[in-house]
Amino acid sequence: VAVLDRGIDATHPDLASDYKKGMNFTTSNFTDIMDRQGHGTHCAGIIAGCDNSIGIVGVAPKAELYIAKVLVDDGSGSVEAIVKGIDWAISEQVDIISMSLGSSADPGPVLHNAIKRAHEAGIIIVAATGNENTHVGWPASYDEVIAVGAINQNLDRANFSNFGSETDIAAPGVDIYSTYPVGRYAKLSGTSMAAP
Numbered sequence: 001v002a003v004l005d006r007g008i009d010a011t012h013p014d015l016a017s018d019y020k021k022g023m024n025f026t027t028s029n030f031t032d033i034m035d036r037q038g039h040g041t042h043c044a045g046i047i048a049g050c051d052n053s054i055g056i057v058g059v060a061p062k063a064e065l066y067i068a069k070v071l072v073d074d075g076s077g078s079v080e081a082i083v084k085g086i087d088w089a090i091s092e093q094v095d096i097i098s099m100s101l102g103s104s105a106d107p108g109p110v111l112h113n114a115i116k117r118a119h120e121a122g123i124i125i126v127a128a129t130g131n132e133n134t135h136v137g138w139p140a141s142y143d144e145v146i147a148v149g150a151i152n153q154n155l156d157r158a159n160f161s162n163f164g165s166e167t168d169i170a171a172p173g174v175d176i177y178s179t180y181p182v183g184r185y186a187k188l189s190g191t192s193m194a195a196p
Contacts, residue, residue, distance in 0.1 A: 001047055001060070001096045002089035003196075004082060005040030007033040007069040009181040012041060014055045015065065018048040022067035023088055025081040037073045038180045042188050043100045045179030046196040055185055056178055059196070066092050071101060079107045082139075086114040090121050099127040099145075100192030102137035112142055119144035128191035130162035141166045150174065150194040161191055170194065 010019040010033065022033035035041045048065050049058035068085030071077035082101070089097050097118055118125055129149045130137035140147035140162075147166050150158040150173025157163060158173050173194035180186035 001063045001098055002066040002068055002085070002092065002094040003040060003044050003047065004068045004070045004085045004089070004097060004099045005035075005043055005101065006037050006071045006073060006075065007035035007040045008044050008065070008067045009035055009041045009179070009183070010067070012045070012179050012181070012183055014049040014052065014179050015041070015044055017050055018061075018063060018065045020064045020066055021092065022069065023085075024069040025084040025088070026069055026072050026077065033067050033069045035181050037075070038186060038188075039075065039100070039192065040067070040069070041181050042176075042178045042186065043098065043192060043196045046176065046193060047098060049179055066094050077101065079111050083110055083114040086118050090118055090123065094123060096124045096126065098196050099125070099139060100190075100195045102128055102130050102140055104130065104132060104134070104137050106138050106141075111139060115139055115142050115144050126195050128195040129167055131160040131190050131192075132162055133160055134162055136162050136164045136166040148191060148195040150189075150191045158189070158191075160189070161194075
């Protein structure tokens with residue numbers, strides 16, 4: 001699984017054995033994949049947290065994690081970095097690309113073409129719908145992407161979750177407990193937590 005996000009704490013006890021490879025597409029220091037904010041580490045734990053009797057267990061604890069740092073620590077990023085991350089994931093022959101990121105404005109054909117390349121390579125692409133309680137953002141809006149909204153503990157749409165006909169599925173996204181830097185755990189809410 002390629003996780004396109006803010007990086008990862010690759011030394012976390014619930015992630016270290018799952019981490020296989022990573023690249024930073026936000027800077028010239030390609031090997032710096034450290035997540036200094038927590039978002040990427042949290043999403044990676046939801047996917048692949050180890051079944052090791054500590055902390056949490058992810059939905060696919062034996063999954064291999066390929067980390068593409070495409071966002072800086074404040075969550076901002078460029079279409080160019082995301083496209084490079086997608087193309088890298090294609091070259092690594094991953095099965096799934098998970099993107100807990102998005103924009104309320106259509107970023108244009110460059111990103112969509114990268115999504116199409118991944119789809120044509122047989123990769124399943126998953127993205128969060130967004131947290132603005134409005135229309136589904138991009139890249140989740142693209143037909144080739146599985147758009148994931150968030151539900152709460154009552155199985156109702158979370159009050160922040162973007163919605164619309166582009167939404168393919170909803171998953172728990174409120175107070176989700178997962179991995180966090182450095183070797184810690186935290187509860188976070190968002191469609192970012194639902195998508196993985």
